[in-house]
Amino acid sequence: MSKRLFDTVIVMFGVVTLVFFLTALVPGDPVDVMLGENAVMADRDALRDRMGLNQPLLDRWLNYLTGLLRGDLGDSLVRSRPVAQLIGERLPATLQMAAGAFVVVLTLALPLGTLAAYRKGRAADQAASVFALLGQSIPNFWLGPLLVLAFSIGLGWLPVSGADAPGSVILPSLTLGVSLAAVSMRMLRASLLEIATQDYLRTVRAKGAGGLRVALRHALPNALLPVITLLGLQLGALLAGAVITEVVFAWPGIGSLLIESISQRDYPLIQGVVLVIALSYVLINMLTDLLLYWLDPRIRESA
Amino acid sequence: MTRLMFTIMVLWVLMAAAPLFVTLPSQQVRLDALFMSPMQSGFLLGSDELGRSLAARLVEGARISLVVALVTVTISGVAGTLLGIVAGYLGGWVDRVVSRLIDIFLAFPGLLLAIALAGMLGPGIGNVILALSLMGWVGYARLARNQVLSIKQRDHVTAAIALGQPGTVIMRRHLLPLLMAPLLVEASFGVASAVIAEASLSFLGLGVQPPQASWGNMIREGVRYMLAAPHLVLIPGLALSLVVLSANLLGDALRDRLDVTSRSMR
Numbered sequence: 001m002s003k004r005l006f007d008t009v010i011v012m013f014g015v016v017t018l019v020f021f022l023t024a025l026v027p028g029d030p031v032d033v034m035l036g037e038n039a040v041m042a043d044r045d046a047l048r049d050r051m052g053l054n055q056p057l058l059d060r061w062l063n064y065l066t067g068l069l070r071g072d073l074g075d076s077l078v079r080s081r082p083v084a085q086l087i088g089e090r091l092p093a094t095l096q097m098a099a100g101a102f103v104v105v106l107t108l109a110l111p112l113g114t115l116a117a118y119r120k121g122r123a124a125d126q127a128a129s130v131f132a133l134l135g136q137s138i139p140n141f142w143l144g145p146l147l148v149l150a151f152s153i154g155l156g157w158l159p160v161s162g163a164d165a166p167g168s169v170i171l172p173s174l175t176l177g178v179s180l181a182a183v184s185m186r187m188l189r190a191s192l193l194e195i196a197t198q199d200y201l202r203t204v205r206a207k208g209a210g211g212l213r214v215a216l217r218h219a220l221p222n223a224l225l226p227v228i229t230l231l232g233l234q235l236g237a238l239l240a241g242a243v244i245t246e247v248v249f250a251w252p253g254i255g256s257l258l259i260e261s262i263s264q265r266d267y268p269l270i271q272g273v274v275l276v277i278a279l280s281y282v283l284i285n286m287l288t289d290l291l292l293y294w295l296d297p298r299i300r301e302s303a
Numbered sequence: 304m305t306r307l308m309f310t311i312m313v314l315w316v317l318m319a320a321a322p323l324f325v326t327l328p329s330q331q332v333r334l335d336a337l338f339m340s341p342m343q344s345g346f347l348l349g350s351d352e353l354g355r356s357l358a359a360r361l362v363e364g365a366r367i368s369l370v371v372a373l374v375t376v377t378i379s380g381v382a383g384t385l386l387g388i389v390a391g392y393l394g395g396w397v398d399r400v401v402s403r404l405i406d407i408f409l410a411f412p413g414l415l416l417a418i419a420l421a422g423m424l425g426p427g428i429g430n431v432i433l434a435l436s437l438m439g440w441v442g443y444a445r446l447a448r449n450q451v452l453s454i455k456q457r458d459h460v461t462a463a464i465a466l467g468q469p470g471t472v473i474m475r476r477h478l479l480p481l482l483m484a485p486l487l488v489e490a491s492f493g494v495a496s497a498v499i500a501e502a503s504l505s506f507l508g509l510g511v512q513p514p515q516a517s518w519g520n521m522i523r524e525g526v527r528y529m530l531a532a533p534h535l536v537l538i539p540g541l542a543l544s545l546v547v548l549s550a551n552l553l554g555d556a557l558r559d560r561l562d563v564t565s566r567s568m569r
Contacts, residue, residue: 025424142522146540243507274415
């Protein structure tokens with residue numbers, strides 16, 4: 001486990017470095033890109049100074065790293081406020097939507113995956129696999145407008161976009177959750193089917209346990225382990241998928257903040273949002289591993 | 304089912320090739336024929352907010368998604384495989400460096416890295432391909448490395464080493480052929496994800512720029528007029544979803560056919 005922690009620290013360090021050097025990719029001079037080529041010399045120098053571009057790259061990188069340790073992500077160039085503060089304001093909306101999506105995943109994937117495995121090859125299984133394929137192939141930015149057409153414009157039940165009206169979180173959460181639910185459902189089905197052939201389940205049945213008891217008490221807990229790994233991975237993917245979903249629904253989270261900052265060429269803000277999402281992803285994956293370590297004695301023994 | 308999906312893929316390729324034979328009126332503005340519905344006044348699939356033919360724009364979008372997908376999969380597939388084989392075969396510090404790089408790139412979920420790269424590089428097809436390739440090589444590298452680690456132990460490789468064959472020959476003649484099946488499966492899923500990724504970037508305004516049509520930016524533009532002309536969103540989205548679905552199903556079929564069990568999950 002201590003190796004896992006060490007690896008995580010290395011990866012986080014690598015992520016920060018990669019995100020920092022992203023600005024080096026900006027073609028030409030970032031000051032030109034931001035102010036246009038006709039800007040006055042004094043303005044250019046002032047911006048150059050604010051962005052710290054006068055210092056050597058290595059110094060800027062060290063400053064960025066030490067700032068980060070203090071929770072300082074730099075200042076937004078356009079909004080003249082700390083990046084960390086801006087992200088903090090928008091983060092709750094994203095978390096709210098992601099939590100809603102997670103609920104969608106659990107309510108769709110758990111029953112459908114179990115049903116599909118126990119009705120393997122029959123109509124219910126086939127219906128579930130059609131859902132899984134569609135869910136994986138329909139992109140968020142098309143599913144979102146489709147849902148808006150049906151539920152907001154057609155039926156008039158839910159708001160089209162924004163986060164102010166009641167119930168406005170439903171469509172974004174659904175849009176974000178469906179594809180993840182599809183993947184998780186397939187995973188749970190495969191994992192249940194694999195476990196169904198194992199000896200310990202035969203033993204349990206031989207001892208006289210009934211079908212439902214075998215399924216819920218003995219098969220499901222083991223089948224959920226790979227699903228937990230997947231959900232951990234996908235929880236981070238939710239944060240990335242949130243970027244597109246937030247744009248579709250004009251949802252005021254960090255995803256739409258990222259796209260705004262890209263169109264305004266606010267490089268510190270871009271870096272900050274990307275960093276926050278990537279680092280949360282790394283942390284969530286580590287916590288998932290810890291959770292599995294705690295849940296699964298086989299992993300504990302082999303470690 | 305597989306046959307239907309195969310037909311869709313062929314249609315996609317044919318659509319992409321169409322501009323080689325006919326000139327498309329995809330940029331032709333007709334202010335006398337705005338928001339035509341499908342089959343109305345000579346527009347097969349209707350027209351958009353500038354009276355441009357949706358069918359022509361759909362075909363143009365097919366070409367862009369095919370070109371981006373093929374180039375991206377080729378670049379990231381070749382680069383990732385090369386790195387993965389070398390790392391797996393040589394081991395030692397090379398393997399440690401490559402593995403760390405893989406871990407770091409995998410720390411960016413989904414499209415995040417591509418969005419960040421495209422945001423920094425600026426819009427345009429070339430930059431989309433660059434961003435998607437920088438994101439995509441990791442999957443192939445990890446797959447190739449992991450496979451090489453186990454294939455390396457096989458007798459024919461030991462024999463080749465004992466015969467004193469140089470490393471480059473061993474990698475090319477004794478390792479690479481055994482990697483082709485899983486890599487091919489990975490590449491067909493790679494086509495699906497590249498198509499979605501290009502469309503996503505274009506939808507976000509970070510990819511293909513108007514007036515050039517891409518399925519992603521067609522949906523982006525269409526959403527504004529969804530109330531008046533839902534077909535502007537429905538048609539490109541349907542094309543996109545069908546192509547992605549087909550590529551995924553063909554990947555599944557290929558995997559069963561080639562009997563590849565391991566597939567890298569993202």
